[in-house]
Structures are given as C-alpha cells and as structure tokens.
Amino acid sequence: MLLPVRAGLAPSAVFRGLNALVREALLASCSGRTIDESTLPYGLWNAAQANLATDACFQALAVAIRALDDEGRLQLYLGVRTASSVRQLFTDPIAATQEIPEAVNVELRNLTTHLFKSSSTLAGITQACGETVMDHYNRYSAIHPPGNGNVCGICATEYLAQRRGRIAANEQWRAPYDHLLAKEKYPQFGIDPDNLMPICNTCNSKAKLAKDLLHNLAGQRRMCFDPWTENFQGQVNLNIDLQDISPGVTWSMSPQPLTNQSKLATWDEVYRIKERIEGEFSSVEVKLAEDLDCTDLAAFKHSLTAKAHARKQFERRTPFNYWRHLLYRSLLRMADTDLEQLRTLCHATLDPNGDAETTYGI
Numbered sequence: 001m002l003l004p005v006r007a008g009l010a011p012s013a014v015f016r017g018l019n020a021l022v023r024e025a026l027l028a029s030c031s032g033r034t035i036d037e038s039t040l041p042y043g044l045w046n047a048a049q050a051n052l053a054t055d056a057c058f059q060a061l062a063v064a065i066r067a068l069d070d071e072g073r074l075q076l077y078l079g080v081r082t083a084s085s086v087r088q089l090f091t092d093p094i095a096a097t098q099e100i101p102e103a104v105n106v107e108l109r110n111l112t113t114h115l116f117k118s119s120s121t122l123a124g125i126t127q128a129c130g131e132t133v134m135d136h137y138n139r140y141s142a143i144h145p146p147g148n149g150n151v152c153g154i155c156a157t158e159y160l161a162q163r164r165g166r167i168a169a170n171e172q173w174r175a176p177y178d179h180l181l182a183k184e185k186y187p188q189f190g191i192d193p194d195n196l197m198p199i200c201n202t203c204n205s206k207a208k209l210a211k212d213l214l215h216n217l218a219g220q221r222r223m224c225f226d227p228w229t230e231n232f233q234g235q236v237n238l239n240i241d242l243q244d245i246s247p248g249v250t251w252s253m254s255p256q257p258l259t260n261q262s263k264l265a266t267w268d269e270v271y272r273i274k275e276r277i278e279g280e281f282s283s284v285e286v287k288l289a290e291d292l293d294c295t296d297l298a299a300f301k302h303s304l305t306a307k308a309h310a311r312k313q314f315e316r317r318t319p320f321n322y323w324r325h326l327l328y329r330s331l332l333r334m335a336d337t338d339l340e341q342l343r344t345l346c347h348a349t350l351d352p353n354g355d356a357e358t359t360y361g362i
C-alpha cells in the first residue's frame with residue numbers, strides 16, 4: 001500500500017464469518033460430517049440455510065465433493081487444512097495455490113460469488129456476524145485511526161468514494177471491494193477478508209481489470225506487497241527534468257531492500273501508477289502555479305516548504321496530496337538557479353488579471 005493500513009483496523013465481520021463458513025463446509029463435506037458451528041458466529045449457518053439460493057449453493061458444493069473418490073476427498077481435505085493464505089501468496093514466490101478438482105472449483109466459485117454479491121447483505125447474515133458490509137466500509141474509510149481515510153491507499157490519486165452532505169453514513173456511496181486475487185481464478189479466496197479491499201474506481205475498473213498480482217503477463221510467478229502490512233512510502237521518487245523544452249516529471253524507484261524491486265514493479269504494472277502520476281503532472285508548471293506563490297524565489301521556496309508539510313499531513317484527506325508532497329520535497333533539493341528557472345515558467349502561466357491557465361486554453 002502507498003498509504004499504510006493502520007494498525008487495529010478489524011476486518012469485515014461479515015466476510016470473516018462467511019469465509020469461515022465456507023472453509024468449514026469444505027472440511028465437513030470431505031469428512032462426511034455435519035457443519036460444526038462452534039467456530040462460527042452464532043446463528044450464521046442457520047441464516048445461510050434460511051436463504052434458498054444460498055442454501056442451494058452450499059448443497060451443490062457438498063454434492064460435488066461427495067462425487068469425488070475417497071482419495072480425492074482426502075487430498076482436498078488436507079489441502080484445505082494446509083493451504084497457503086492469500087497473504088503468504090502475495091509475498092512468498094515459492095508458495096503455491098491449492099489444487100482443487102475442477103468440478104469442486106466450479107461450485108466453490110458459484111458459492112463464493114453468490115455469498116459476496118448477495119448473501120453478505122442478508123439481514124440474518126449481518127445480524128449473526130454483528131455488522132453490515134457498509135459498517136466495515138465506514139470503519140475502513142474513516143479519517144480518524146484506525147480508519148484509513150477516504151483516499152485510495154493503492155494509488156493516493158482518487159477518493160475511495162465521494163462523500164455527500166447531509167446523507168447518513170449508511171446511505172453514502174462506497175468504493176468497490178477489489179478481489180485482490182480474482183474470484184474467477186482463485187475462488188477459494190472469493191469471500192476471504194484478506195483478499196477484499198476497498199480501492200478507488202480507477203484502480204479497480206480501469207487499471208487493474210483482470211490482471212493477476214501473482215503472475216506477470218508471461219505467466220511467470222511474481223511477488224507483490226502484502227497490502228495489509230507492507231507499504232512502499234519512500235521507495236518512489238519524483239523529480240523535474242528541466243532539460244526538455246517544457247519541464248516534465250520523472251519517476252524513479254528506490255526499493256528498500258532490493259527485493260522490493262519486484263514488488264514495486266508489480267504494483268506499478270497492475271495499477272499503472274507511473275503513467276497516472278506522470279499524466280497528472282504533464283503540465284507541471286501549471287500544477288505548481290495553482291498551488292505555490294510564484295512572486296519571487298524566496299516566496300516560491302517558502303510556499304514549497306509549507307505546502308510540502310501540509311500535503312503530507314493531509315495525504316489521507318485529499319487525492320494527490322501524497323504525490324504533491326513528494327514532488328515539493330524534491331524541488332526543495334534543487335539548486336536556486338534551477339528553481340528560479342522553474343518559478344519563472346510557473347509565473348508565466350499566470351494571467352496578469354489573475355486567471356491561471358489562459359495560455360493553455362483549458
């Protein structure tokens with residue numbers, strides 16, 4: 001994550017409860033026994049059975065497992081008991097996903113997709129688990145710790161969802177929960193709370209699409225950050241290149257440790273971060289002029305210092321604040337002659353009447 005997930009943020013009780021139920025259903029069917037409710041939220045199994053569509057999905061999974069031979073059921077049972085967690089798969093390139101017979105995989109995919117789309121909002125399910133999905137989302141996106149704020153933690157370029165005034169918390173718009181590992185390819189993680197994270201619409205629907213965090217486009221296994229515990233602040237740098245006709249922002253990565261190189265590359269390739277940041281600052285002199293005092297060099301440097309601090313402080317409040325702070329910090333390391341050249345370019349974008357960007361016709 002670019003904006004680290006804050007400690008103490010409990011996962012979604014609904015996703016956690018349903019995920020535990022799926023795992024227990026797999027183990028029970030493999031063993032030929034009934035569901036053991038002692039490890040599940042009280043009333044959850046009854047609530048799931050009370051919904052005909054949900055019950056049908058669980059029964060279809062049980063039928064598919066009963067159709068396996070004894071060895072197949074044993075191997076499936078052992079696989080469920082010992083499978084790598086989704087978070088192990090993120091960070092350990094040796095960790096392998098569980099092999100699941102295709103007939104079972106089909107029903108598992110149907111079940112977890114149904115639970116995610118439909119059952120997670122059922123009154124009986126949420127009552128048994130103790131909160132709704134929206135309750136979790138509101139906890140997740142809260143600005144005060146342990147909430148993570150309303151800016152997408154993957155890219156820091158977009159709100160998770162716009163807030164509307166005078167609208168109750170449970171009626172607000174919310175961001176999509178991204179299946180970090182796609183539910184079609186990894187149905188065993190289709191309702192796993194560690195695999196479900198609110199991210200912005202651009203990350204989810206424009207950048208990532210069907211890309212696989214565990215494999216590159218050539219199908220080779222790769223590493224990625226564990227978004228729940230790892231973050232990559234301080235490992236990307238922005239600089240301004242004044243050699244070109246118009247100044248441009250250049251991006252560089254400085255992995256710490258070096259093994260993070262592949263994790264950074266995965267993050268950039270999947271979510272297209274570099275091109276999104278370079279696009280935002282493609283007319284960087286305008287972006288600077290709208291935010292900084294371009295009167296003279298002293299005022300320019302003073303505003304850079306103040307804004308770098310403020311933008312960092314409010315990185316979870318407003319999109320691009322993290323990236324602005326990163327850019328301003330790098331500008332403060334420039335020689336005065338270069339900074340003055342940049343300030344002059346910024347100042348030239350300002351109209352004498354006070355309207356910016358007139359020369360750009362924006």
Ligand SMILES: [Zn+2]
Nearest residue numbers: 152155200203
């Ligand atoms: Zn995003």
